[in-house]
Amino acid sequence: GENVEQHPSTLSVQEGDSAVIKCTYSDSASNYFPWYKQELGKRPQLIIDIRSNVGEKKDQRIAVTLNKTAKHFSLHITETQPEDSAVYFCAASEIGANSKLTFGKGITLSVRP
Amino acid sequence: DSGVTQTPKHLITATGQRVTLRCSPRSGDLSVYWYQQSLDQGLQFLIQYYNGEERAKGNILERFSAQQFPDLHSELNLSSLELGDSALYFCASSPSGGHGGEQFFGPGTRLTVL
Numbered sequence: 001g002e003n004v005e006q007h008p009s010t011l012s013v014q015e016g017d018s019a020v021i022k023c024t025y026s027d028s029a030s031n032y033f034p035w036y037k038q039e040l041g042k043r044p045q046l047i048i049d050i051r052s053n054v055g056e057k058k059d060q061r062i063a064v065t066l067n068k069t070a071k072h073f074s075l076h077i078t079e080t081q082p083e084d085s086a087v088y089f090c091a092a093s094e095i096g097a098n099s100k101l102t103f104g105k106g107i108t109l110s111v112r113p
Numbered sequence: 114d115s116g117v118t119q120t121p122k123h124l125i126t127a128t129g130q131r132v133t134l135r136c137s138p139r140s141g142d143l144s145v146y147w148y149q150q151s152l153d154q155g156l157q158f159l160i161q162y163y164n165g166e167e168r169a170k171g172n173i174l175e176r177f178s179a180q181q182f183p184d185l186h187s188e189l190n191l192s193s194l195e196l197g198d199s200a201l202y203f204c205a206s207s208p209s210g211g212h213g214g215e216q217f218f219g220p221g222t223r224l225t226v227l
Contacts, residue, residue, distance in 0.1 A: 034215070043115065043203065043218040044156065089156060100169050101146075101216070105155035 002027040004092050006104035013080050014112050021075045021107050023090035030092040033073045035064060038087045038106070047088075048075070051095070080111045116140065117206050117219035125225045131192040134222045138185055138206030144168065145187040146207070146216060147179055151200040162187055194226045 003026040013019045025033075034049035050057045050064045050073065057064050066073040077084055087108050093101040116139035126132055138145050147159040158171035162181035173179075176194075181187045191198060201223050205216040 043220050045115075045218065046215040049215070091156075100158050100161070100171050102158065103148075103156040 002030055002092055002100070002102040004090060004102050004104040006090055006107050008107065009105070010108045010110070012110040012112060015080060015082060017080055019075075019077045019080050019084070019109055019111075021077075021088055021090070021109070022072060023074070023092075023104050024070075024072045025092040025102075026071065027092070027094070028068075028071065029094045032093050032095045033064070033066060034091050034101075035062075035075050036089045036091065036103075038089065040086070044089060077109075080109075082111050082113050085109060085111045115217040115219065117204060117217050119202075119204050119219035119222050121222060122220065123223050123225075125227065126194060127227055128194055128196060130194050130226075131190065132194065132224065134189040134191070134202055134204075134224075136187045136189070136204030136206075136219055138187070138204075139217055142206035142208050142217070143185065144207045144209060145181055145185070146205040147173075147187070147189050148203040148205065149200045150203060150221070156203070159189070191224070196226050199224055199226045 006023050031052035036044040037047045038044040048064050061078050063076045087106045089103050089106045091101050091103045118137045120135045143164045146161045149157045159173040160179050161169040165181050176192050179189045201221045203221045205218045207216045
């Protein structure tokens with residue numbers, strides 16, 4: 001089955017700096033890669049996702065890049081703000097019926113004011 | 114607010130007991146997913162139902178079972194509870210049966226087994 005790993009497990013950055021969170025996956029059949037943000041005590045929420053037919057996707061201050069050959073994808077957050085502090089989960093699945101979304105264990109991002 | 118509701122919000126019970134967690138998906142969503150979140154394991158996919166039928170199965174223990182009813186709400190039944198079952202249980206919903214789109218998570222049910 002799919003195995004998704006996130007590195008590092010915690011990340012601390014200064015407000016205004018950029019943050020990069022990396023994930024690796026094992027199943028070459030995976031072609032859908034979402035990122036979820038979970039604030040303390042709250043539910044996970046999708047912030048951006050990418051399909052394997054594109055290499056990069058941007059949405060304002062966040063972007064995701066995908067390297068299918070190396071089986072890794074990364075979340076980039078620019079101009080970080082204290083409200084970006086949260087746990088970020090990457091996930092991978094194959095699009096289609098009977099597939100399962102496999103999540104990484106999460107990375108705690110702390111943005112220092 | 115995602116539109117997904119879960120009850121109860123908190124549940125405290127003893128080892129060996131049985132509990133039922135309930136989830137109502139967003140209006141129009143046919144798929145319901147159940148996840149277990151513990152501190153050391155992250156978000157673990159348990160099971161998915163689509164329009165009343167089981168669609169995908171993850172790391173769900175035999176002591177756990179789920180179903181989706183004709184009105185599309187879902188219940189997760191946990192029996193013979195153990196201390197290690199203490200976790201946050203999330204339900205999520207999506208419009209379609211396959212992955213490749215956003216899953217909308219409910220607020221979760223925090224289960225504490227004493």
